[in-house]
Amino acid sequence: MTEKTLAELNACGKEDFVAALGNIFEYSPWIAEEAAASRPFSGIRQLFAAMCKVVEDAAPGRRLALIKVHPDLADKTKRGDLLTAESNAEQNSVGLDRLSEAEYAAFDRVNTAYKEKFGFPYIVCARRQTRDSILRDFERRLPSDPTTEVANSIAEILRIAALRVDLLVDGDDRLRVHGRLSTHVLDTHSGRPAAGIAVELTELSDLGASRVIARAITNQDGRTDVPLIGGRPVPIGRYELTFSTASYFAAKSVPLSDPPFLDVIPLRFSVSDPEGHLHVPLLVTPWSYATYRGS
Structure with missing residues (x-):
């Protein structure tokens, strides 16, 4: 990801805007496409709020599709081409590429139970977690009903997006993510x-x-x-x-x-x-x- 200034994002064409911000939300450039119509943005917070509003206003089916394009945590078969560079860095930052056998078995167990119950992958903002806290969060969320878990997943997606915006967009009014x-x-x-x-x-x-x-x-x-x-x-x-x-x-x-x-x-x-x-x-x-x- 190449850092852009807010002024550059306000002034560029829609295609360049989408190219710059398309991976803020995993494999979902439609969010940047729709947010582009709200330019110019007075600050990073207004830019991020516009992208969040696109997600919040999306039809339930589209929100579910957004959840489903995210990768499973600690799935060693989903390295390389199936992970965006952003997801790969985020998962590696918490050590999910260096799990012990006991940890991998625990992640595999809860991953499987979660997907069997809800039909979509468990999503968490990995940069805010450790391996132990993710496993505890799995156990906390498994008893949820599907509606609650869709809401939990979207909330985590927005946290992931906020950190990506902070890395990508240069401006004075930084998001409170650190x-x-x-x-x-x-x-x-x-x-x-x-x-x-x-x-x-x-x-x-x-x-x-x-x-x-x-x-x-x-x-x-x-x-x-x-x-x-x-x-x-x-x-x-x-x-x-x-x-x-x-x-x-x-x-x-x-x-x-x-x-x-x-x-x-x-x-x-x-x-x-x-x-x-x-x-x-x-x-x-x-x-x-x-x-x-x-x-």
């Missing part, structure tokens, strides 16, 4: 920010391998130079932050036991709001630590 996860460390032994502490963020998994998401070293403010996750949604799921504190205090010539009472400190927490700001700080001495949910 979250942030940050941390900082306060050395309460000396009463100052802790610089030089190695921090590692890991996404936890029930059935597969945990994944290291970010590594950083705290700066002079006791913070990381950039958020641990930023510029994208913070996926729903369980995480662990580890802080290498013993080496920090040793470098400060603070007397420590041998081995140190606290060496590497792990903090486990969960994310439930992908577009929110979650701050997970550490207050630490060689013998104690505390944390809290910041924002």
Whole structure:
């Protein structure tokens, strides 16, 4: 996808407009075709609202067809030609191309049950999820009735489209599709920010391998130079932050036991709001630590 400015999209011909935005909705360029009639757009939000209105006003059969063109999650037979580049990147971002055998079996089971009940593929905005949260969402949605599940699917399609618009269209009024996860460390032994502490963020998994998401070293403010996750949604799921504190205090010539009472400190927490700001700080001495949910 090549980024376009809003001015370019307002000024170009309909054919070029559709060529630029046709894959915002999976294999459904008719949405961009109909939205083009609403130009000029004053901002990205108005552009996206126009595309959403096309979907909302579409006949039930057309909305169902929109759902059915989406690929099954974690279907290894649907790589390559049958996936758009956007879908391939979105599924890979959550690790659906690297499932353990137990995860693949779980996805296959719920995928099959879902399609047998509803007759269309399960759709979720993968960039907002982890593998574990997708499996939990499957189980939550399976008892739904078909009308509710069509509505759930359309809502997820709009979330996917919003992220694609954010990647593709350059403008001032960005869509609210990004979250942030940050941390900082306060050395309460000396009463100052802790610089030089190695921090590692890991996404936890029930059935597969945990994944290291970010590594950083705290700066002079006791913070990381950039958020641990930023510029994208913070996926729903369980995480662990580890802080290498013993080496920090040793470098400060603070007397420590041998081995140190606290060496590497792990903090486990969960994310439930992908577009929110979650701050997970550490207050630490060689013998104690505390944390809290910041924002």
